[in-house]
Every structure is written in structure tokens, then in C-alpha cells.
Amino acid sequence: MAIKHLRTAFASQYQPGQPARLSTGEALAEPGGDYESLHKQMKRLFNSKPGKKYGRFSDDIGESPFGSWLKDYLEDKQSFSSLTDRLFGQWQELLTGCQEEFQGHLMIVHEALADAEMVYLLILETDSAMRFDGNQALDATDVLSLSRLNLAMRIELDDWLGNNSGDNYLTLLHGRGTGEPGELFIRLAGFTNQVDVEKETLTFLDAVEAFAKTSEPEKAGEVRTKAYEFCKEQHALGEPVEIGALSEYLDESAPQRFQEFAGKNTELPESGVIHPDHRKVKKLVRIAGSGGGMSVSFSSDLVNQAVYYDRDKDALTITRLPKALREQLQRYLEAREE
Structure with missing residues (x-):
């Protein structure tokens, strides 16, 4: 027992x-x-x-x-x-x-x-x-x-x-x-x-984002996703994130690469253990915001594929709308026309 x-x-x-x-x-x-x-x-x-x-x-x-x-x-x-x-x-x-x-x-x-x-x-x-x-x-x-x-x-x-x-x-x-x-x-x-969870969360996000940018563009999204999945799994177990274990998970062929990169470019705890808030780590894979009667959330992988942002016009264009959203819009517009 x-x-x-x-x-x-x-x-x-x-x-x-x-x-x-x-x-x-x-x-x-x-x-x-x-x-x-x-x-x-x-x-x-x-x-x-x-x-x-x-x-x-x-x-x-x-x-x-x-x-x-x-x-x-x-x-x-x-x-x-x-x-x-x-x-x-x-x-x-x-x-x-x-x-x-x-x-x-x-x-x-x-x-x-x-x-x-x-x-x-x-x-x-x-x-x-x-x-x-x-x-x-x-x-x-x-x-x-x-x-x-x-x-x-x-x-x-x-x-x-x-x-x-x-x-x-x-x-x-x-x-x-x-x-x-x-x-x-x-x-x-x-x-x-003893632990500043907010600070360690920012350290974790900065390390992963910087590391992702060193990869090929098509691989950067995979790095972010795997880092988020690892953090999510540790949260489910009630355990913190060990940088060494995360490094191996991100690249089995070069298991020390992320750990060495993070050690050189960020201020990691001497223990090699970090306690990120998994809710905020979700920013690695999702972009979200709300205000002015609007709430928007989508996978970061969709940027420049199904979601396009025009900085000059500060405009967001969304293609390939979800079926449920498209049907709601159609019903709403039809009701307005009647």
C-alpha cells in the first residue's frame, strides 16, 4: 500500500x-x-x-x-x-x-x-x-x-x-x-x-522562444509545441520542469543542446529545475487577446497560413473559418437582412 x-x-x-x-x-x-x-x-x-x-x-x-x-x-x-x-x-x-x-x-x-x-x-x-x-x-x-x-x-x-x-x-x-x-x-x-514563479515563467518562455528562433522556420513551431507539451505533462504530475529532461525531450539526437543554450542565454536556477506557470506557458502555442467586445484565440502555427496580420493597418485577416463560426455568422447576417 x-x-x-x-x-x-x-x-x-x-x-x-x-x-x-x-x-x-x-x-x-x-x-x-x-x-x-x-x-x-x-x-x-x-x-x-x-x-x-x-x-x-x-x-x-x-x-x-x-x-x-x-x-x-x-x-x-x-x-x-x-x-x-x-x-x-x-x-x-x-x-x-x-x-x-x-x-x-x-x-x-x-x-x-x-x-x-x-x-x-x-x-x-x-x-x-x-x-x-x-x-x-x-x-x-x-x-x-x-x-x-x-x-x-x-x-x-x-x-x-x-x-x-x-x-x-x-x-x-x-x-x-x-x-x-x-x-x-x-x-x-x-x-x-523561495521561488518567484512569475520570474521563472518569463525565464522559461524567453529561453524557449530564443531557442526556437535558432531553428529552421518550419521547426520553430515544433520546438514551441514540444516545450509546451512537456510543461503540461509535468504540471499534470505535479512536478516542476527539469531543464536537462526538457532538453532531451526537445532533441533526442542532441540532448544537451537546449540546456547549454539556455544556460548561456538565460539566468537559470543553479538546481536546473524551474517552476513555470503552465497557464502562461500556453502562450508558446496560442495567441489570444480580448477587449472592446471582442475575444480572439488561435494557434500560433496559423500565423501567415490562415491568420494574417497587417501591421500598417493594424488589421487581422482570418481565412479557413471554423465551421461553427461560419454558420453563426451566416445565420446572424440572414437574420439582419430579414
């Missing part, structure tokens, strides 16, 4: 200023079954979410001791049960001082895969559902949401303890609208940000 240990706690703060309530479950070893299924779904949500942050544990152990507690557990200086008792106790203390209402399940999972070990902290949300009880009376109940995940953190244990990727062994999901509880979750996790 992938899960070595798992434990959950339900915490609620309905009256700010009053002590938060906490209800903890048992510490489970290799729970299997439904727990594995639930965790796999949460991982899918975690990996698919855009805008994640990357960093390390805070050096302020007094403020955020989770990293120290986790290390003691991994070194067999305390049990998983003791680790989670401490973690849940701190979560209750933080929520007691919270000025916003909150309810949710905090789940911690120690996962061991064939090639890596990870620990996840996740806040599981609930959805309202209706059911008929044993007397066939309609009853409202809460069920775990399998489609929402706004607060979570993943710790790459091998990278952290082996220091294989510098200071970027934590991946944080901090969704919008989580308010004060979201900030308290960051304090609980002990996360401190």
Missing part, C-alpha cells in the same frame, strides 16, 4: 473569540481501501491546481515547529500519533485566535512510493447533500467534497532530507478566498516562499 500512516481531525470555529472545537481520529497504519482512493483523488486535485507556490520550512521553529516535529518522527524519535497530536493541538490553538468562521478536516498522509516518499497536509472541505433516512424522511447531510481543494501542502522527503533540490522541497496550494484560515494553515505548515 502507498500510505504508510494517515490521520484526520475535524476542527471548527463558529464563534470567533471562543475556543475552537477539535475531534481527532485514530492514527492509522497502512489503512488501504477507501483511504487510498480518497488520497488519490486529493492528489489529482492538488496536481491539477494552477498557481502553486514552492519553498521550504521556516527557520522560526518557535512560530512554526511542524518541520522539527516531522523530522523527529522520521528519525523515530516520536511516533506518528505523537506527531499528529502536536500538529492537531497547534491547529486548534491557531483557530481559537481566528476571527473568521471555519470548519474542515485536516488530514496528514505519509505516502511511500517506489521512488519517493512524501507527506501531505490537506484541508478537506464538505458539500451539502440530501438523503432519505431509515423512515424515508428527507434529511440534509454533509459529505466530503471530491472536487474542491484549496489548502494543501506536499513535502518531498527525499529532497528535504537529502537536500537534492535546494530549498524548494515544499509545494503549497493556497487558494483564493481562504482568508484568515488560509494564512493560519501556512503558519501551521511552516511554509516560507
Whole structure:
């Protein structure tokens, strides 16, 4: 089984200023079954979410001791049960001082895969559902949401303890609208940000664009597409982009060419690992814009083939219209004529 240990706690703060309530479950070893299924779904949500942050544990152990507690557990200086008792106790203390209402399940999972070990902290949300009880009376109940995940953190244990990727062994999901509880979750996790995702995205785009321009015109589009596909695949796996692996993917016959080019022409991280925002990387293969009641989007490969831009007139000419668009235009014009 992938899960070595798992434990959950339900915490609620309905009256700010009053002590938060906490209800903890048992510490489970290799729970299997439904727990594995639930965790796999949460991982899918975690990996698919855009805008994640990357960093390390805070050096302020007094403020955020989770990293120290986790290390003691991994070194067999305390049990998983003791680790989670401490973690849940701190979560209750933080929520007691919270000025916003909150309810949710905090789940911690120690996962061991064939090639890596990870620990996840996740806040599981609930959805309202209706059911008929044993007397066939309609009853409202809460069920775990399998489609929402706004607060979570993943710790790459091998990278952290082996220091294989510098200071970027934590991946944080901090969704919008989580308010004060979201900030308290960051304090609980002990996360401190080390990666400027926007800057690394621009570095990635500049490197790929510059490299594409060194290729033959008919090959440049292929370079951009392959770079985007690689980035998209890494995003689906919840992994950053390793420049060496991308270089090999772009040109198997010369696997070091892009890596050497990017190293000379851009400021890559010393680790050789970059964290581009896959949403913005899409600019490599699509040109899009909106404003003034208009929204236009098309593949960059269509420029000067089916889409022509006249700089002097600032005019865009589109040929080979999509069938659905052509039919809409025809119906609209016919209606106007009538």
C-alpha cells in the first residue's frame, strides 16, 4: 500500500473569540481501501491546481515547529500519533485566535512510493447533500467534497532530507478566498516562499522562444509545441520542469543542446529545475487577446497560413473559418437582412 500512516481531525470555529472545537481520529497504519482512493483523488486535485507556490520550512521553529516535529518522527524519535497530536493541538490553538468562521478536516498522509516518499497536509472541505433516512424522511447531510481543494501542502522527503533540490522541497496550494484560515494553515505548515514563479515563467518562455528562433522556420513551431507539451505533462504530475529532461525531450539526437543554450542565454536556477506557470506557458502555442467586445484565440502555427496580420493597418485577416463560426455568422447576417 502507498500510505504508510494517515490521520484526520475535524476542527471548527463558529464563534470567533471562543475556543475552537477539535475531534481527532485514530492514527492509522497502512489503512488501504477507501483511504487510498480518497488520497488519490486529493492528489489529482492538488496536481491539477494552477498557481502553486514552492519553498521550504521556516527557520522560526518557535512560530512554526511542524518541520522539527516531522523530522523527529522520521528519525523515530516520536511516533506518528505523537506527531499528529502536536500538529492537531497547534491547529486548534491557531483557530481559537481566528476571527473568521471555519470548519474542515485536516488530514496528514505519509505516502511511500517506489521512488519517493512524501507527506501531505490537506484541508478537506464538505458539500451539502440530501438523503432519505431509515423512515424515508428527507434529511440534509454533509459529505466530503471530491472536487474542491484549496489548502494543501506536499513535502518531498527525499529532497528535504537529502537536500537534492535546494530549498524548494515544499509545494503549497493556497487558494483564493481562504482568508484568515488560509494564512493560519501556512503558519501551521511552516511554509516560507523561495521561488518567484512569475520570474521563472518569463525565464522559461524567453529561453524557449530564443531557442526556437535558432531553428529552421518550419521547426520553430515544433520546438514551441514540444516545450509546451512537456510543461503540461509535468504540471499534470505535479512536478516542476527539469531543464536537462526538457532538453532531451526537445532533441533526442542532441540532448544537451537546449540546456547549454539556455544556460548561456538565460539566468537559470543553479538546481536546473524551474517552476513555470503552465497557464502562461500556453502562450508558446496560442495567441489570444480580448477587449472592446471582442475575444480572439488561435494557434500560433496559423500565423501567415490562415491568420494574417497587417501591421500598417493594424488589421487581422482570418481565412479557413471554423465551421461553427461560419454558420453563426451566416445565420446572424440572414437574420439582419430579414
